[in-house]
Amino acid sequence: MGRGSIRIRVVTSRDEILSLEPEETAVHLAFRPSDRDLFNLLKTCPEIELLQLPASSYDGLSKFIRMYLTSSGIHLVKGDVSGHWHDLNNYFVIPAYVLEKINELKVQGRTEDEIIGEITSIRKISPDMILHLLHGLPPSQSPESPRANNV
Numbered sequence: 001m002g003r004g005s006i007r008i009r010v011v012t013s014r015d016e017i018l019s020l021e022p023e024e025t026a027v028h029l030a031f032r033p034s035d036r037d038l039f040n041l042l043k044t045c046p047e048i049e050l051l052q053l054p055a056s057s058y059d060g061l062s063k064f065i066r067m068y069l070t071s072s073g074i075h076l077v078k079g080d081v082s083g084h085w086h087d088l089n090n091y092f093v094i095p096a097y098v099l100e101k102i103n104e105l106k107v108q109g110r111t112e113d114e115i116i117g118e119i120t121s122i123r124k125i126s127p128d129m130i131l132h133l134l135h136g137l138p139p140s141q142s143p144e145s146p147r148a149n150n151v
Helices: 014-019 035-044 055-059 063-071 096-107 112-122 127-135
Strands: 006-011 026-029 050-053 075-078 091-094
Touching: 014 035, 026 035, 035 063, 050 055, 050 127, 055 075, 063 075, 075 127, 096 112, 096 127, 112 127
Parallel strands: 006 026, 026 050, 050 075
Antiparallel strands: 006 091
């Protein structure tokens, strides 16, 4: 039943957006994006399913942009990529064992708060991301199967 790991492309500046691969499905913007940056991201990565923003950027998004992203099928998540070193790797990885643990806790009937508490004690992942993984289909998986959703 195991899922592969989830790779989230970390983008640290608006200059990186146009150099992203079109098949990226999960992106974390580590800077405060303008509306233009977000439209460039959607144009560059038409298959994007998940967009994670730091709390300050997330809270500053306009109602129009939120509605546009939602209507475009993009799940917007608030959170950081704690412990990630962009100069070492362009991707923040949520390992398969974390996804398996979320599923195991869900099957046990644990509450959302219990699941969030247990997962954050294992790995620094934002509560919003944990809720997304708990309720939504995860974005593309590990490099071995970049487009598969093995649920």
